[in-house]
Amino acid sequence: MxxxxxxxxxxxxxxxxxxxxxxxxxxxxxxxxxxxxxxxxxxxxxxxxxxxxxxxxxxxxxxxxxxxxxxxxxxxxxxxxxxxxxxxxxxxxxxxxxxxxxxGFYSREVDQQEVNRIRSLLPADKRIVFTALGMKIDAQHISEWRLWADEDVHYIVSANMNVPLSNVTSIPAEYTETQHYVAAADVIVTKAGWGMISEAVCCGKQLFIMERHRMQEDENTLLALASQYPYVSVPWEALKTKSFSELERIGERCGPPQATQGTDRIVAIVRYINEIMTTLQLRRDDHDEANSTIRRLG
Structure with a gap:
């Protein structure tokens, strides 16, 4: 490096x-x-x-x-x-x-019609768990993990995860608007990446975050999250040795999540950028007017 x-x-x-x-x-x-x-x-x-x-x-x-x-x-x-x-x-x-x-945390816009379409493709009588372990995951024999053992749970995984099981749906590799799968799920199991956590928070999803070696960025994200949103910390090895129902019992101590208005945060950021641009334009106009006055007086 x-x-x-x-x-x-x-x-x-x-x-x-x-x-x-x-x-x-x-x-x-x-x-x-x-x-x-x-x-x-x-x-x-x-x-x-x-x-x-x-x-x-x-x-x-x-x-x-x-x-x-x-x-x-x-x-x-x-x-x-x-x-x-x-x-x-x-x-x-x-x-x-x-x-x-x-x-604050914000998310890409969620199209409820698209969420409904995705939900229609998933079992209606099962809990839906979106498991996002990261694009660079190096996990051999992942389909053998006990995590997938619950019959009353259906899992969504990213395209890079090879889990050829009947109770697992892979997001198509060409599908980029994955916030719709987050919104379609009941629970999110993820690493401590800012983007996925932010979308889970904005959608009000129960959140399980893996304990792995993290960059300082991830640690800081979790510190910010701790004061704003309940989550369950799960040891990496537990994903291999425990079913989701066993992990969920750990989460019973965690308070219920509440969705935040991510779109409002985006509006606030856009307003901030517009205010900066307006201020700079006013300064340029004042500068041009001052120069024009100097030329007239000269």
Missing amino acids: RSAYERFTDELPARVQREVLLLKEQEVQLVLSDMAAVPFAAAGQLGIPSIGISNFTWYTAYRGMLDHDQLIDLYALYVQMDYYAALPGAKEPRWGRLGQSQF
Whole structure:
């Protein structure tokens, strides 16, 4: 990893200049990044306003893996961010040289007709459990896990999970709007990834989160979640040795979940971006008017 990072930092000047050319060619008026760092430096060179939106940056993600001196170049990119929209779990330096705001969990829009279509394809008399273990899961013999043993449970799994059992439905590989499967499920079993947790929270689903070696980003997400939404922490090995009904007994101590208004949070973020753009446009108009007045008086 260190050698790959060193190659990245060696190439930074060229990467920034390529980004500068792209922003010029496309006549970009605002840069919005979800935390690629190079665009902030390119936008800074051109005087284009920039907004970062995320629950983490690569600067903090790598802090436990790389020496402080190695991270200086990455810090120098992020510090050029004009505004920072911080999502739940963000434990970051005070990014945003012109401003910072906090926002809540949000989800992609859910189409209830599509949810109904998915539910019609699943057994109506069984609990539906969406099991999302991550795209990079390395789990051999996964179909032999005891997790799938309950006859009164039907499971949804992502396309990368090979579980050829009669009580398991795989999401088609080409299907991208997986929030509809989250909404169609009764329970979500997942790793501590921000996106899946956010969609489960916004849909008000019972949430089981696997205990595995996590990046600091995941730990911060769970810290934010603990004060907002009930969840059950499940040891990774328990998925192999316990049925879902056995896991669910662990969750009986957990309070009932309640859906949050994820679409309201999206509206708040869009409003924040619009307010920034309006403010910047007013400043440009005032600047142009001042210059016009100076030319008339001159």
